[in-house]
Amino acid sequence: MRIMNSDSRKAKKIKKILCACGLGFEADRPIISDINWEVYQGERWILIGANGAGKTSLLSTLCAYNTPSFGSMSVDGKEYSTYNWQKMRERIALVGSHLRRGINRDEKAIEVVISGKFGQINYWGALPRRLIMEAYSKMKRLGIGNLVDSSWNTISEGERQKVLLARALMTKPAVIFLDEPCSGLDPVARKAFVSFLEKLCSDKKIPAIVMATHYVEEIPRGFTHALILKGGRVLASGKIEDTLNSRNLSQAYNAKCALSGKPGKYILKIGKFPIK
Secondary structure, eight states, X not given: OOOOOOHHHHHTTOOEEEEEEEEEEESSSEEEEEEEEXXXXXXXXXXXXXXXXSHHHHHHHHTTSSOOXXXXXXXXXXXXXXXXXXXXXGGEEEESHHHHHHSOTTOBHHHHHHHGGGTOSSOXXXXXXXXXXXXXXXXXXXXXXXXXXXXXXXXXXXXXXXXXXXXXXXXXXXXXXXXXXXXXXXXXXXXXXXXXXXHHHTOTTSOEEEEEESOGGGOOTTOOEEEEEETTEEEEEEXXXXXXXXXXXXXXXXXXXXXXSOTTSOEEEEOSSSOO
16 A cells, blocks of 8 residues: 655655644544645645545544644644644635535625635625625636625525635635535536536646545546545555555445546446445
């Protein structure tokens, strides 16, 4: 199993964005353990595993919503133990269901985006023209400039995810974490959102992306690496073509899995389970 191989990236002087070394988090019991992981600028990572594998817990720990029990971690060269992590969160963008649930129904899309500048939900301050124009440029870039005056309760789940992504870009983050972004989308909306993510991946101005998911069918083209979790530990990690395969997924899901296709067109067939 290859946990990390950064030699070639160091040779090219690609900036290291995220580093976890022996990282663990416990809450009455071990939740994640011995996580060793490096993410470099421009990379697009899939974080995949079964329910309870530790995907959301890992993202929450890296965002310092969970205090690490052991090990070390850094984002954009700043160590968790020596830097003001509240300020560091400005360099991290977490897009997940916790945000969607907390937004007021009558909040305007432009206000949702602006709130990202201050790391808060539901913006109550004044709307300076400078912030309005900055937020609009982010929305236009993601193809949702037409939603500026739309209320949160009138836009679709797919549109909400794009608004939250625009919100995430307001702080100019070093890395964007997408926690199951296709959750709650119907099959048509999911396909459209995956296509949207494919375009996002090709934009070199977009920072490193880590997307957590249960489903290989949700993996867009353009994703470069994969990390597979099982029982809170790294099962496999590396380039997506080397890591995402039938053998590793069979171990991750404790069932006979047959993976075919490629990013954007993966198909996973499930056979007998559990594996003896």
